[in-house]
Amino acid sequence: MSLYGTMRTGVSGMNAQANRLSTVADNIANANTTGYKKASTQFSSLILPTTGGAYNSGGVTTDVRYSISAQGTFTYTTSATDLAINGSGFFIVKGSDGAEYLTRAGAFTPMDDGTLRNTAGYTLMGYEYSSTADPTIVINGYDGLSEINLKSGSLTATPSTSGSLDVNLPSNEEHPYTKATSLVAYDSLGNSRKLDFTYSTTATAGEWNLTVTYTDPDTGTPQTLAAQTLNFNSAGELVTPASGVISTSSLTFGTGTGASVLSGLDISIGATTQLAADFSADGDIDGSGPSEISGYEISSDGIVSLKYDNGDLIPKFRIAMANVQSPDNLTPLAGNVYSQSNDSGVIVMGYAGNSGYGSILSGALEDSNVDIAEELTSMIESQRNYTANSKVFQTGSELMEVLVNLVR
Known part of the structure; x- marks a missing residue:
């Protein structure tokens, strides 16, 4: 066995424990670091071939591994x-x-x-x-x-594309009878546009006229966007239009880059009824103004x-x-x-x-996946092992000194 080999082995052991202490220090320092994944030091022996019955001390190598796949709390x-x-x-x-x-x-x-x-x-x-x-x-x-x-x-502004309007038209009102309600729609620039829905009786029982108009607030001129005849059966259910939908035409407001468009809307009216009750209305149109x-x-x-x-x-x-x-x-x-x-x-x-x-x-x-108690235990182990390896180095050094003194 070479005394130099013994000293090198001791140094190898101290370096290995120093590496372990480094990972422990890093882990403890980052115990509160969000998403931190702990590092650990793995040891592997380094063995040299034995010749002539003499044992050649090797040493230890280290490999740092990371517990990246281990989830924290x-x-x-x-x-x-x-x-x-x-x-x-x-x-x-x-x-x-x-x-x-x-x-x-x-x-x-x-x-x-x-x-x-x-x-x-x-x-x-x-x-x-x-x-x-x-x-x-x-x-x-x-x-x-x-x-x-x-x-x-x-x-953002969301233009209107569709809506619904369900009303009850009083069957016991005498002709002529007219009733109106309104819904607000939004054009392509988010401007609110009030649409008027007007229901009028006809001379035919169970038949009403529905018109949808938009009135320009500046001129006061109404513009018809849709007109539809509504027919009801003896149970007061809507039978015409069969689709239960009324479609409006498009409107363009202004010119140039400031122009906006109220696209044609599909308004569902399928739940409209004609019953012996007061006029009532419930409906909505999608879209929204600037928000x-x-x-x-x-x-x-x-x-x-x-x-x-x-x-x-x-x-x-x-x-x-x-x-x-x-x-x-x-x-x-x-x-x-x-x-x-x-x-x-x-x-x-x-x-x-x-x-x-x-x-x-x-x-x-x-949270970090570091266990402080485990790291402190590893630190104490590394400290003790480092001290023990330093003793090996110290002993080899002392024996080398004895050999030198023998020559003298």
Whole structure:
């Protein structure tokens, strides 16, 4: 056995324990870091071949592993933009260098420009939402992603397209009899347009005329948008029109860039009746006037919807998620983010709640998965082992001194 080998073995052991202490220190320092995944040091023996009956001491090597796939507990907050993933997957964020990274740190805060950034300065990414189909994603790449922006469409107006108006026309009124009611519709610029619905008896029993008019508030001139004859059976049920729908013509207001259009509306009147009761009306037309954003909501499947003053909740984005075949082999980077490595496998994109991806919790943060008691125990073990290895080095050094003194 070589005394030099003994000393090198002692140094190897001290270096290994120093590495373990480094991971313990990092874990304890980040015990309260949102989404942090603990590191651990694994030891592997280094054995040198024995020759001539003499034992050659080897040493120990270390390998740092990360418990990225181990989920932490949740802390619930009052902010809707604090996000946590319950299950597998990662948020996709963009750094100041323009590159995309993976993270579980979901403490996002709305910025002045409407984007969402976490405490490390990374911006949350996703896809623009479509009401007709899920956004098309590139399964193995980040193409098509855009920054999620809570100021997108900060002022919105929804033009009217359809509505309903159910009335009871009194069957015991003598001819001629006329009664009117009104509904408000919205044109393409969000202007409110009052439509008047006028019901008049005819000389034929069970028959009424319905006209829909719009009166220009400046000129006071009414314009007929629809005219329909209504017929009822002996039970007071509407039989004409058979479709139970009356359609209005379109209106154009103004000229040039300031022009607006009230598109033709389909008004359902199928529940209109003619019974021996007073005139009554119940109805509504869709659409809304200009309204500002008053808040936002993020669903468990990652749909980001904007709330408006008028009560509308309009989906605008869908949060993108990603995963790899071996999350524990991702490369950790500063800011609690990860990048793909040769051992992690390729990045696969998807959505929350689909294809094995976890659900998104709004108003929650994922805690660090560090166990302080376990780390303190590891620290004490490393301290004792480091001291023991230093004793091996010290003993080898003392024996070397004895050999030197023998020469003298």
